Amino acid sequence: MATEITFRPGIDGIMTALAVAEQVAATAPAVPTSVQVNDGHFDYVPGTFERPMGVLFYFHRNAENVQAFAEAFALDVQNRDHDGTTTYVYAEGALNGVPFRAWTLQDVETPAASEESSAVAA
Numbered sequence: 001m002a003t004e005i006t007f008r009p010g011i012d013g014i015m016t017a018l019a020v021a022e023q024v025a026a027t028a029p030a031v032p033t034s035v036q037v038n039d040g041h042f043d044y045v046p047g048t049f050e051r052p053m054g055v056l057f058y059f060h061r062n063a064e065n066v067q068a069f070a071e072a073f074a075l076d077v078q079n080r081d082h083d084g085t086t087t088y089v090y091a092e093g094a095l096n097g098v099p100f101r102a103w104t105l106q107d108v109e110t111p112a113a114s115e116e117s118s119a120v121a122a
Helices: 010-027 062-072 110-119
Strands: 035-037 054-058 077-081 086-095 097-106
Touching: 010 054, 010 086, 010 097, 054 110, 062 077, 062 086, 062 097
Parallel strands: 054 097
Antiparallel strands: 035 054, 077 086, 086 097
16 A cells, blocks of 8 residues: 655645545444544654644554454554553554554553463463
């Protein structure tokens, strides 16, 4: 999938992002908990001080749906620490120059929690 980002100012950027949201949601393997169109979560377009309008697909506490989403769009799943107790799990791509991201938060399993779940399973 192409990853080139195109900055479109004003209503053109909003309408293009909405069209991408519709197209991606229609072919996603799972229904996201929420969908947002905004420019606050994507990097600046190189050489400018402009952020592109993009689409966020949120899957509430469901890393498996983010993984399925990534597989459907040939994206890599990435993880980064969020606050020490959760991990930000996400996959990013672009369609028609519009960036999009599927994401969720996943609890970090501590050694104590792992031992408790093993004891319960036994």
